[in-house]
Amino acid sequence: MKPLQNDSLIPLYHQLKERLKTSIDDGQWKPGDKIPSENQLMKEYSVSRNTAKKAIEELVQDGLLYRLQGKGTFVAKPKLQQSLMGLYSFSKVFKEKGLVPKDIVIEIKEVKPSYEIITELQLAEEENVIEMKRLRCVDDEPYVLESSFFPKRVVPDISLLKRVGEISLYDLLEEGLNVVVTRAKEAFEPVLIRSEESEYLQTKEGNPALLLERIAYGSDGVPVEFCRSIVRGDRCRFYTELT
Amino acid sequence: MKPLQNDSLIPLYHQLKERLKTSIDDGQWKPGDKIPSENQLMKEYSVSRNTAKKAIEELVQDGLLYRLQGKGTFVAKPKLQQSLMGLYSFSKVFKEKGLVPKDIVIEIKEVKPSYEIITELQLAEEENVIEMKRLRCVDDEPYVLESSFFPKRVVPDISLLKRVGEISLYDLLEEGLNVVVTRAKEAFEPVLIRSEESEYLQTKEGNPALLLERIAYGSDGVPVEFCRSIVRGDRCRFYTELT
DNA sequence: CAGTGGTCTAGACCACGCA
DNA sequence: GCGTGGTCTAGACCACTGG
Structure with missing residues (x-):
């Protein structure tokens, strides 16, 4: 797992968003699958929870993910x-x-x-x-x-x-x-x-x-x-x- | 200016969002007008900058506001x-x-x-x-x-x-x-x-x-x-x- | 109970627009 | 140089879900 580029022009949350999107487009995560929690992403990519959250929120906005409180974040149907x-x-x-x-x-x-x-x-x-x-x-x-x-x-x-x-x-x-x-x-x-x-x-x-x-x-x-x-x-x- | 209810079931950013929306619906702020900055809202409503930002971001999402970096936040055309x-x-x-x-x-x-x-x-x-x-x-x-x-x-x-x-x-x-x-x-x-x-x-x-x-x-x-x-x-x- | 997402704070540094 | 929004961090408490 390559780390994100902290000094890049591209915001961290955007880089993370692209990583997550790739995992969906690849078919690595399929509709209905649970993706890693904010805490896991935090550690895995060395970012703050808010940054992980923002990446996820944008993908929710785009209709690629949906979230259930207390359960987790899941891949949406196309x-x-x-x-x-x-x-x-x-x-x-x-x-x-x-x-x-x-x-x-x-x-x-x-x-x-x-x-x-x-x-x-x-x-x-x-x-x-x-x-x-x-x-x-x-x-x-x-x-x-x-x-x-x-x-x-x-x-x-x-x-x-x-x-x-x-x-x-x-x-x-x-x-x-x-x-x-x-x-x-x-x-x-x-x-x-x-x-x-x-x-x-x-x-x-x-x-x-x-x-x-x-x-x-x-x-x-x-x-x-x-x-x-x-x-x-x-x-x-x-x-x-x-x- | 009534303060927001900190102990309410309704999130602060949502209360603030409604306040801002009211100012637009009232016609108090018209399309093209500049609304208070995040810093001003922070002080006025005694919330953190992130909370003020979230209220604004939702209204941007709803198409009621738009933001220009370095200039400010403005009321959008209906x-x-x-x-x-x-x-x-x-x-x-x-x-x-x-x-x-x-x-x-x-x-x-x-x-x-x-x-x-x-x-x-x-x-x-x-x-x-x-x-x-x-x-x-x-x-x-x-x-x-x-x-x-x-x-x-x-x-x-x-x-x-x-x-x-x-x-x-x-x-x-x-x-x-x-x-x-x-x-x-x-x-x-x-x-x-x-x-x-x-x-x-x-x-x-x-x-x-x-x-x-x-x-x-x-x-x-x-x-x-x-x-x-x-x-x-x-x-x-x-x-x-x-x- | 532990883990999840939902909310919130207080601070920080940056890039941009303008005077 | 100052105020704006854009990004980011570290930490906190909450409500909800499930074992």
Whole structure:
């Protein structure tokens, strides 16, 4: 264990913060693990308790750690999952009402990517993608038609994807394929339901809908998923609160 | 100046934080004002410097204060304005492209509120509202049709609202009417352009659009504005980033 | 009871902005 | 040179958790 540089321009608590962060990013400490106490860090790095505390507090602020009085300090679940879950407030609302969400996989296949997908996923030439098309229902009523595209190198074995429905897509990517999504960009705009979509969504062509596009990035910053969703306008309403 | 309660269940830094927050909410300290230094707070409230610092740091975290090394600690602009501005990324995008935003006030009048507006604005019986209808354009092309409703007690003098266009609505409410918006709820859903709207927005009936509804709350938690916007779907795309 | 995090103090040295 | 915030230390007492 290298000591921290006391004469450095970088504050001690910041150096310590980076050390702790590294241990998390490495996977040395996993979500739910207990990390060393303030007292242990104090001795190990020869800093005061307040300095150790400040390093930890910043990581709590960043959402990487959480603390329980009398118990200890623990590694938090990656933040993005919380955000992703949080965004889809309409599905949460359904669950709160006691309705049952259900996903139907329409098809999973290898396809040649369109020009748009090549650029969004930053694909190499001649690289194919895996498309997974799903109909997401609540109480057997469809409300989202969703196509996810993955670079083939990310999902070498298609059969793994078939377990979607049992567990969430992001858990599947993380546990089955060791792909952790750390960042995502989303864009949305209002559109009209098209005839191909109207069949799946059991609604009329020309009805209002939301087109939602998401690019998810892995921990190395490389795009791992491009997802395009059509959400029925008569079945959803999005809420945000500004404080 | 009452001293803080040293034997209280509430931590000293939290008590101090509330005192400081009150001075801001009161309007005693206004945005841009310099607040007392850590040294002054130390003496004034008989606490250690670290305690004063912690109170200030939390308020910085909350976005109410900002600090400049060597200069002092200052009151920040209300956070909501930043968020509200941030949300309308499409208008920002227009500005970055060098396009000119412009608002046209269609009408300002006193009306009897609909049932929906009575409940959203928590109106008393027989209380009228002021409606302001605006067409918001970019480069003389309309992109949002917006109606704001205010309880009459909030805007006793209609003529003030006519200055919208020179300065932003929220600055107007704050400076002219002493109404500070501190919180807002928004909801949106995809809809179709209706015929009344199509004339103003110069687009066809049945085209995709976004219906955006916002309730803005004053510092006392009472609703001060209900706003309903129709945004042209072919002229906007909303972006969010999840990290 | 020992160990944890939560709070608090009294002091110290530093880098920065400004007159 | 002085006041500001930024960092850091050494020590203290507390409330909570668990064995």
